[in-house]
Amino acid sequence: MTIKKGSFVKVIEEKLANSLESQASDRRYPPYIFAGRGEVVDIQGDYAQLKFPVPTPTIWLRLDQLEAGK
Template sequence: MAVKKGDLVRVVREKYEGSVEASASDARLPAYVFDTKGEILDTKGDYMFVKFGHVPTPAFWLRADQLEKFE
């Protein structure tokens, strides 16, 4: 299922680990990106700008195929 701006999502651990994005930055993402919902704030091509939680955490870009809708 495709994700779009405004959707609530979570990161799929299996799709993120070992990816180019994981190797380009700290591969140890905090657990909240896998367990809590984030909101897609913007899109650019295959990438989504995602903000997690209500606490002051930085938003960051992830590939759309590394995300799934939060159920």
């Protein structure tokens, strides 16, 4: 399944660990990032902007760090 705007995705923990994105911020990730599904709000190049069903700001992650939600 292709990831596109409006898709629900899961973050792949193994691909996020030790990535450039993880080194640029606090590595203590909240559990909802891996346990829940995020919705793709925007896509620019190799990155997707995600929002989660909790009151937090959106985040940008590489598309290869995501898998299409089920």
